[in-house]
Amino acid sequence: DAGVIQSPRHEVTEMGQEVTLRCKPISGHNSLFWYRQTMMRGLELLIYFNNNVPIDDSGMPEDRFSAKMPNASFSTLKIQPSEPRDSAVYFCASSLRTIKNIQYFGAGTRLSVL
Amino acid sequence: AQKVTQAQTEISVVEKEDVTLDCVYETRDTTYYLFWYKQPPSGELVFLIRRNSFDEQNEISGRYSWNFQKSTSSFNFTITASQVVDSAVYFCALSESETSGSRLTFGEGTQLTVNP
Numbered sequence: 001d002a003g004v005i006q007s008p009r010h011e012v013t014e015m016g017q018e019v020t021l022r023c024k025p026i027s028g029h030n031s032l033f034w035y036r037q038t039m040m041r042g043l044e045l046l047i048y049f050n051n052n053v054p055i056d057d058s059g060m061p062e063d064r065f066s067a068k069m070p071n072a073s074f075s076t077l078k079i080q081p082s083e084p085r086d087s088a089v090y091f092c093a094s095s096l097r098t099i100k101n102i103q104y105f106g107a108g109t110r111l112s113v114l
Numbered sequence: 115a116q117k118v119t120q121a122q123t124e125i126s127v128v129e130k131e132d133v134t135l136d137c138v139y140e141t142r143d144t145t146y147y148l149f150w151y152k153q154p155p156s157g158e159l160v161f162l163i164r165r166n167s168f169d170e171q172n173e174i175s176g177r178y179s180w181n182f183q184k185s186t187s188s189f190n191f192t193i194t195a196s197q198v199v200d201s202a203v204y205f206c207a208l209s210e211s212e213t214s215g216s217r218l219t220f221g222e223g224t225q226l227t228v229n230p
Contacts, residue, residue, distance in 0.1 A: 033217070033218075042222050043223075044220075045217040045218065048217060093218075101147055102149070105158060105160075105161075107157065
């Protein structure tokens, strides 16, 4: 079984540009999570979806960030316009809403905003 | 609010030593789940173990073992006979609810370096 797939693995962009990160969850999983990892703040949840519906976006830092899940097999995290402080590793994770509640992570996207 | 504390920022050991990574958590819920994840130098996050709040049995998996104590709100992780390949950042995490597909709250992580 394929794991969570994120693309791109690395993204370098200039301040002000739009950035779109993509995620394909594990087939059959119905919860999807976006996390951000920085040295200063560690791993923090940005937003999560259950059955394609956003449940909690309180971690989204500001209006420049938006996330969508148009179907069960695809999600995007968009930053527009990007700023240097957005530089981080962005992880997507998915889980099956059973008693186990284990989240499986993708390899992450390393974003550098110059 | 839930919180996870990993007081050890960095640990360095010599191969074959045993090492314990500490994790202390705070939660108001009676039902919750505790996790350990490994982040090797390649960067991905690898799931290691999940425990629920009703199961305080210690668990052993090969060289790995976990000690869950509700009385002290701790969920410590021990690696026996450490190996260089164990070098990684280890994260303890807490999830409060099974039914909401809820968030994981992570600790700050412990960087483990195993030297040959």
